[in-house]
Amino acid sequence: MVQLTPEMKRLVDSENGTVSREIFWNQDIYDQEMEQVFNRSWLFVGHESQVPEPGDFFLGRMGEEAVVVSRGRDGKIYVFLNSCRHRGNRVCRYDQGNSFTHVCSFHGWTYDATGALVALPYHENGYDLMDKSQWGLLQARVEIFQGSIWATWDKTAPNFHEYLGGSDFYLATGLMHTDGSDNGAEVLGGVVKWRLGCNWKVPCPDTDTTHGWITHRSTALALGVGATGNPVRPRDDRSISVGQTRSRYTVSFPEGHTMGVTIPEADDPGWGESGTWAERPAVREYLREKFEERKKRLGLMAHLSVGPAIFPNEGWLGRVVRIMHPQGPAMTEIWTYFFVDKDAPQEVKTELANYYELYYGPGGVTQQDDMENWYALTIASKGPVAQKLDLNYQMRLSEPPLHGPTEFDMPGLFAHNYSDENHRRYYQRWAEVMQAKDWGEMAPTGSAATRNDWMTNRNGK
Amino acid sequence: MADLLSHEELLLRLEIEDFLYMEADLLDEHRYEEWLDLFTEDARYHAPMKRNVSSREMDTELTREKIEMSWFDEGKDTLTKRVAQIRTGVHWAEEPLSRVTHFVSNVRLLDSGSGDVGAGEIRVKSRFLVHRNRLEDEDNTWIGNRIDTLRRVDGEWKISRREIYLDQNVLLSKNLTNFF
Numbered sequence: 001m002v003q004l005t006p007e008m009k010r011l012v013d014s015e016n017g018t019v020s021r022e023i024f025w026n027q028d029i030y031d032q033e034m035e036q037v038f039n040r041s042w043l044f045v046g047h048e049s050q051v052p053e054p055g056d057f058f059l060g061r062m063g064e065e066a067v068v069v070s071r072g073r074d075g076k077i078y079v080f081l082n083s084c085r086h087r088g089n090r091v092c093r094y095d096q097g098n099s100f101t102h103v104c105s106f107h108g109w110t111y112d113a114t115g116a117l118v119a120l121p122y123h124e125n126g127y128d129l130m131d132k133s134q135w136g137l138l139q140a141r142v143e144i145f146q147g148s149i150w151a152t153w154d155k156t157a158p159n160f161h162e163y164l165g166g167s168d169f170y171l172a173t174g175l176m177h178t179d180g181s182d183n184g185a186e187v188l189g190g191v192v193k194w195r196l197g198c199n200w201k202v203p204c205p206d207t208d209t210t211h212g213w214i215t216h217r218s219t220a221l222a223l224g225v226g227a228t229g230n231p232v233r234p235r236d237d238r239s240i241s242v243g244q245t246r247s248r249y250t251v252s253f254p255e256g257h258t259m260g261v262t263i264p265e266a267d268d269p270g271w272g273e274s275g276t277w278a279e280r281p282a283v284r285e286y287l288r289e290k291f292e293e294r295k296k297r298l299g300l301m302a303h304l305s306v307g308p309a310i311f312p313n314e315g316w317l318g319r320v321v322r323i324m325h326p327q328g329p330a331m332t333e334i335w336t337y338f339f340v341d342k343d344a345p346q347e348v349k350t351e352l353a354n355y356y357e358l359y360y361g362p363g364g365v366t367q368q369d370d371m372e373n374w375y376a377l378t379i380a381s382k383g384p385v386a387q388k389l390d391l392n393y394q395m396r397l398s399e400p401p402l403h404g405p406t407e408f409d410m411p412g413l414f415a416h417n418y419s420d421e422n423h424r425r426y427y428q429r430w431a432e433v434m435q436a437k438d439w440g441e442m443a444p445t446g447s448a449a450t451r452n453d454w455m456t457n458r459n460g461k
Numbered sequence: 462m463a464d465l466l467s468h469e470e471l472l473l474r475l476e477i478e479d480f481l482y483m484e485a486d487l488l489d490e491h492r493y494e495e496w497l498d499l500f501t502e503d504a505r506y507h508a509p510m511k512r513n514v515s516s517r518e519m520d521t522e523l524t525r526e527k528i529e530m531s532w533f534d535e536g537k538d539t540l541t542k543r544v545a546q547i548r549t550g551v552h553w554a555e556e557p558l559s560r561v562t563h564f565v566s567n568v569r570l571l572d573s574g575s576g577d578v579g580a581g582e583i584r585v586k587s588r589f590l591v592h593r594n595r596l597e598d599e600d601n602t603w604i605g606n607r608i609d610t611l612r613r614v615d616g617e618w619k620i621s622r623r624e625i626y627l628d629q630n631v632l633l634s635k636n637l638t639n640f641f
Contacts, residue, residue, distance in 0.1 A: 095512040095630070096521075189529030190510050194632035215553070222546035333631060338530055350527045358539055363508075363532050363637040365546055368554040371635050 002432050002441040012431040014424045017394035021381040023430075024199035030329040036434045037312050038063030040154040040442075042163045044314040044323055045069050045079055048147045049186035049342060050096070055113050058096040061325045061335065062151060067140065068092045068102065069149060072114040077144060079151040080115030080137035091137065095191075102137075111137050146175035147183040148321075156439050165255035166411035166449025170306040174319050177341050178271070178290040180297030185319070186342035188353055192361045193335050196371050198378040200326040203334070203370070205258035205309040205426045206317065207250050210395070210418050215373060219365050250422045251404065251412035254444035256311030256429030258422035263408060264303035270295075271305070280351045286344060311429055320360050330378055336361055393420040393427070405450045413448045470570070477585055477611065478568045480618050485563035488640055493544040496640070500537045501612055501621040508532035508625035508641065523626075532627065532637055540640075547638075555638045557596070564590040571608070582621065585609045589625075593639055601634040603627055607641065 004012075011020045011029075023029050045060035046069050057070040059082065066082040068091070084091050084104040091102045091111060101118070102111045110119040115137035120127070140151035143160040145168075150160050157163065164171060177184020196203075247263040262268075272288030294302040309315035313324040319339040327333050338356045340349045359366050380386060401413035401421050408414065415421035429444070436442040466474070487496040500506075509523040509531045524531050546552045571584040586608050593601045610622035625641045 094514050097515055097518060190512075190524035190531070192510065192530055192532075193630070194635065196635045214551075218546045218549040218552035221549045221551070223542050346528070353527065353530060354534055357531060357534050361530075361532075362632050362635065365543065368636045368638055369552065372554040375635055 001443055001445050002436040004431055004435060008431050008435050012427045013390075014428040014431075017392065017397045017420060017424055018390035019393060019423075019427050020390055021387050023427075024202065024378065024381060025329050025387065027329055029434075030326070032434060033326070034063055036436075037430065038326070040152065040157060040433070040439075041312050042143070042150045042152045042157065042160050042310075043312075044148060044310065044321065045151050046149045047185070047187045047337065047339075048077065048144060048149060048183075051077065053098065055098045055100045056096075057092065057099065057102075057113065059092060059094070060149075060151075061323070061333070062140065062153070064326055066090070066092075067151070068115070068137070070113045070115070072112075073100070074114075076114075077142055077149055078114045079140040079142050079149070080111075081140075083137070084109055085117065085135045085137065086120070115139055146172050147185060148175055154439075158439065163255065164310070165253040165257065165444060165447065166405075167253050167255075167257045167259070167308055167310070168453075169301075170251075170259055170261070170304075170308045170411070171310065173305050174307070174316050174321070174339060177343075178287060178294060179341075180294035180302060184341055184343070185339040188338045188340055188349065188356075191335050191337055193333060194362045195327065196332050196334055196375060197330055198332055198371075198374040199329055200313055200324040200332045201430070202374045202378065203322065203324050203332070204313055204315045205422050206315050206322075207258050207260045207307070207309065207422045208420075209248075209250070209260065211370075211373075215369050216366050218369065219359075223365060248417045249402075249414040250417060250419050251306075251414055252401070252422045252425035253412055253448050254425070254429070254446050256426055256433070256444075257308055258311075258426050259306045259308040259316075259412075260417070261304070261306050261410070261412065261414070263410070264300045266300060268303040276355075280355065282345070282347045283351045283355075286348045290341070309426075311426070312433075317360070320356060330382075393423045395420040397424075404448055409450065411448055411450045473583075474568065474570055477570065477583070477618070480611070481565045481568060481585070481587060481609075484620075485565050488563055489561055491558055493547065493640075497537065497541055497544060499618075499620055500540065501614060501619045502537060504537045504540075504620055505534075505622045506536065506540055506625075507534050507623070508627060509534075511627070511630055513630055532632070533625070543640075552638075554636050559593045559595040559639060561594075561639050562592045564592075566590075567606075582610055582612045585611060589641060591639065591641060593634075603629070603634070603641070605629075605641075 011023055043062050045062065045067060046058060050058050051069060051071040054071050054073050054075060057068055060067045060069045067079050068082050070078050072078055082090055082092050084106065086104065086109045087106055089104050089106040091104050100113045108121045109117060112118045117132045117135045140153055141155065143150050145160060161168060175185050176182055249261050251261040252258045270288060270291035272284045272291055277284035307316040307318060315322050321337040323335045325333040325335060340352050357363060361367060396416050396419040399416060401415040404410045404412040404414050433442060484496065484499055507526050509526065512522055514521050526534055547555045550556060565587050567588040569586050571586055586606060588606050591603045605625065605627040608624040609620055611618045612621045
């Protein structure tokens with residue numbers, strides 16, 4: 001646990017619910033983020049379904065830097081920095097492909113699908129003192145979670161399970177099959193990538209339930225569905241844009257992860273009942289059928305569907321993952337991955353793809369209006385007068401969150417649906433990570449994990 | 462040397478060019494409802510993404526319609542909803558409306574009423590340069606080509622299919638609120 005310095009507390013004051021605009025513009029703070037946050041956190045880099053065969057690879061990102069995500073001959077996933085160890089040139093220039101060698105175009109240093117240096121010209125008569133095994137592409141630590149691929153540069157970071165702080169099952173809900181079986185999702189071809197002029201932190205966490213009524217008013221008026229078309233939560237009675245419901249909470253973890261959670265109840269409608277699918281009968285029928293299987297597998301927890309945002313820059317909306325890649329203090333490259341059940345009929349996949357295209361991404365009717373606000377708040381925060389005005393995160397500041405494990409036997413800290421608690425915890429964690437010199441100091445303040453391992457037990461019991 | 466165009470072919474191309482220029486005017490003058498009327502009820506509007514792939518694997522460059530993700534992959538029904546959204550006056554990404562100019566050039570008829578298009582349909586290839594200026598200083602340019610399938614309906618040309626090939630990999634604008 002780290003004691004924040006007065007300067008850091010000035011930037012992020014969780015007790016008073018304020019955040020300085022400087023953390024969205026200041027170049028020095030940004031440079032520090034690249035070191036302290038991005039070089040030490042577990043980062044989402046993709047999904048196994050993007051590299052099904054040995055030799056398959058795709059380009060990913062960790063912070064500002066490009067990485068190659070590759071499946072070796074041994075079937076394992078490797079993540080390595082896309083920068084030649086010789087003179088630093090980009091080694092892989094393709095978004096995706098299949099190759100057991102990556103040859104640098106400058107002098108021909110050649111790396112295999114694991115990133116190891118396997119050949120270099122003039123090696124025999126020019127590099128007699130060189131140990132090739134020390135000059136492979138820089139390897140990241142890799143962990144696979146329900147098919148999703150996570151990587152970190154930090155050898156001292158806790159393992160990914162520990163990093164999640166007990167939010168494993170929440171994260172798993174989007175990656176498992178609709179029928180509740182493990183690792184049943186695949187990424188639809190084509191990662192959607194675009195640039196938005198805002199700081200990378202602005203779009204995450206995205207559990208703010210109080211913006212939809214006005215930000216997404218045009219979507220509600222013109223498209224006849226609630227805001228943020230969420231394909232995996234029944235929205236008829238629980239729209240995040242319409243109002244507080246009996247049991248919906250914003251949930252956070254001391255590790256900085258944030259999400260919205262609805263406490264499942266036995267009479268909750270299945271996913272196929274959502275009004276979202278009224279015009280997509282193939283999806284509706286599919287979800288109805290698979291949800292029955294899900295209930296058999298997961299019991300009450302079948303109804304749990306969560307959009308977790310894993311610290312620092314990952315976030316789910318339904319079954320869509322967005323990664324906010326930093327590109328300077330006021331520029332973000334958003335990469336979006338769209339998930340479907342890997343064995344769903346093509347008709348269902350197509351309808352889901354078309355649904356995703358309509359709502360998400362740069363062409364998405366809801367996301368366009370989110371991005372307009374994120375961009376405009378960036379521009380309007382740039383000036384020296386605005387920079388001195390702190391941002392307000394005081395909603396329900398006086399209400400301490402409920403301890404999920406104690407109150408509901410569910411992991412997480414539960415705050416009111418309309419609350420800024422998730423933002424306060426996210427920025428508090430950001431401040432801790434920015435300041436902490438090592439993972440010992442980064443140990444989170446308290447735990448919101450259940451005593452039992454939710455990932456193993458599924459329903460916490 | 463290519464065969465000389467016949468008199469009829471020249472007239473047809475002029476007619477099609479005029480149609481495309483008129484369409485651009487409707488868009489740039491925010492006459493979106495009239496623009497929608499230029500599409501057949503069963504129209505498809507598809508803008509695949511372009512991947513950076515090996516020159517030996519160019520068949521994997523474009524994302525595939527209905528199977529992979531695209532910038533757009535939809536029909537007239539959702540295009541109509543997008544127009545309705547702009548008309549609400551609270552679609553913040555288009556409020557106030559952007560200043561958009563469509564340049565259309567390199568218009569060429571690919572075939573007419575034969576091959577893989579139905580009788581009475583023709584396919585037209587063109588280049589576009591779309592410029593958007595918005596609020597004080599937002600400025601975007603999109604360049605690419607389109608392949609349209611046009612159909613004669615009650616004596617008028619209608620677009621039954623528009624393929625939009627945008628020359629970008631990472632989209633360099635924050636959104637795609639405009640039509641191509």
